[in-house]
Amino acid sequence: xxxxxxxxxxxxxxxxxxxxxxxxxxxxxxxxxxxxxxxxxxxxxxxxxxxxxxxxxxxxxxxxxxxxxxxxxxxxxxxxxxxxxxxxxxxxxxxxxxxxxxxxxxxxxxxxxxxxxxxxxxxxxxxxxxxxxxxxxxxxxxxxxxxxxxxxxxxxxxxxxxxxxxxxxxxxxxxxxxxxxxxxxxxxxxxxxxxxxxxxxxxxxxxxxxxxxxxxxxxxxxxxxxxxxxxxxxxxxxxxxxxxxxxxxxxxxxxxxxxxxxxxxxxxxxxxxxxxxxxxxxxxxxxxxxxxxxxxxxxxxxxxxxxxxxxxxxxxxxxxxxxxxxxxxxxxxxxxxxxxxxxxxxxxxxxxxxxxxxxxxxxxxxxxxxxxxxxxxxxxxxxxxxxxxxxxxxxxxxxxxxxxxxxxxxxxxxxx
Ligand SMILES: *Cc1c(COP(=O)(O)O)cnc(C)c1O
Numbered sequence: 001x002x003x004x005x006x007x008x009x010x011x012x013x014x015x016x017x018x019x020x021x022x023x024x025x026x027x028x029x030x031x032x033x034x035x036x037x038x039x040x041x042x043x044x045x046x047x048x049x050x051x052x053x054x055x056x057x058x059x060x061x062x063x064x065x066x067x068x069x070x071x072x073x074x075x076x077x078x079x080x081x082x083x084x085x086x087x088x089x090x091x092x093x094x095x096x097x098x099x100x101x102x103x104x105x106x107x108x109x110x111x112x113x114x115x116x117x118x119x120x121x122x123x124x125x126x127x128x129x130x131x132x133x134x135x136x137x138x139x140x141x142x143x144x145x146x147x148x149x150x151x152x153x154x155x156x157x158x159x160x161x162x163x164x165x166x167x168x169x170x171x172x173x174x175x176x177x178x179x180x181x182x183x184x185x186x187x188x189x190x191x192x193x194x195x196x197x198x199x200x201x202x203x204x205x206x207x208x209x210x211x212x213x214x215x216x217x218x219x220x221x222x223x224x225x226x227x228x229x230x231x232x233x234x235x236x237x238x239x240x241x242x243x244x245x246x247x248x249x250x251x252x253x254x255x256x257x258x259x260x261x262x263x264x265x266x267x268x269x270x271x272x273x274x275x276x277x278x279x280x281x282x283x284x285x286x287x288x289x290x291x292x293x294x295x296x297x298x299x300x301x302x303x304x305x306x307x308x309x310x311x312x313x314x315x316x317x318x319x320x321x322x323x324x325x326x327x328x329x330x331x332x333x334x335x336x337x338x339x340x341x342x343x344x345x346x347x348x349x350x351x352x353x354x355x356x357x358x359x360x361x362x363x364x365x366x367x368x369x370x371x372x373x374x375x376x377x378x379x380x381x382x383x384x385x386x387x388x389x390x391x392x393x394x395x396x397x398x399x400x401x402x403x404x405x406x407x408x409x410x411x412x413x414x415x416x
Contacts, residue, residue, distance in 0.1 A: 349411035
């Protein structure tokens with residue numbers, strides 16, 4: 001069979017797994033084991049030579065199973081399947097999205113280097129950049145979706161550290177405002193500052209679009225990062241992360257993962273493989289529901305503004321949406337008429353939709369970014385990014401959309 005010509009959703013049940021190696025089990029078992037028995041001492045020696053890069057692989061040779069901090073079938077098969085969605089050469093799965101992001105940033109940056117990043121980014125990423133990396137003398141410059149390429153380049157030059165720019169990290173659409181960042185524009189900025197002596201890594205946190213609706217590697221990104229806790233896991237029952245890219249870059253990411261020991265365990269790997277089988281049907285349904293919910297919100301008198309990719313206003317954003325995304329997604333934010341009091345009344349009145357952070361799961365969730373996910377971001381920055389007291393974020397799940405709308409409608413009615 002020619003797997004290459006098939007769509008990823010056709011391969012999520014079987015790709016990379018050989019039943020004959022597991023007593024004919026149709027599903028990959030959970031390899032709950034810390035270590036693997038070598039057939040001979042020579043085999044063990046040869047596996048370690050590969051693991052530590054002491055020799056090149058023979059033609060067609062794969063790294064044998066050694067120890068579950070280095071590799072495990074539940075992780076390897078999962079990683080091979082994740083590669084299919086993004087068209088990546090290699091993937092590493094982590095115990096959380098934050099461990100994927102922090103490991104990638106630490107691998108490609110050294111003290112004295114400069115990081116360029118889009119704002120807003122996920123609160124945890126923001127904290128890691130502005131607290132932990134600062135401690136390592138890694139400075140950062142933020143830019144916004146509204147900045148032009150020339151403005152971004154100018155800001156890097158003005159920092160006086162342009163020669164130390166080694167990484168660009170972006171999140172698009174941005175959480176929680178759905179602001180769009182142009183990956184190709186960022187690749188041009190990267191090329192502008194790349195020299196024969198110094199390469200720059202462009203990483204994209206693609207959590208908001210899952211692996212279905214945006215494929216950053218095709219637009220010039222070097223690394224794609226995920227909180228697999230969100231759409232990939234999709235059932236609000238597992239914390240995990242992933243990083244994808246070329247064999248060369250992923251060799252480095254996996255190397256650091258081995259020594260930090262922050263890989264996911266076999267049980268998490270198994271859960272995520274199960275989740276991947278329904279990834280596309282879940283996300284398609286969530287996007288369909290989100291459109292209905294967004295249309296309802298837009299027409300409601302107690303809603304001031306809806307931030308949803310289906311409602312973009314500028315021609316520039318519409319062009320970017322068509323070029324870089326294949327869906328309007330299933331994340332909606334909106335400004336309620338009023339302020340924190342009205343926002344909290346609404347959130348406290350929801351019944352079917354749960355008041356919780358996180359996103360991308362089968363059940364719909366609502367939260368208040370200013371005081372919850374983005375509590376740690378300075379107030380002035382939040383103002384610039386429209387993360388105000390009246391902003392509410394919704395992650396739309398797979399429920400019947402009429403029931404979601406009924407719930408939102410009754411909760412809005414409770415706001416006085
Ligand atoms: C949740 C999230 C993260 C962090 O992932 P964890 O799995 O919670 O560590 C990173 N980026 C984005 C965009 C997220 O939504």
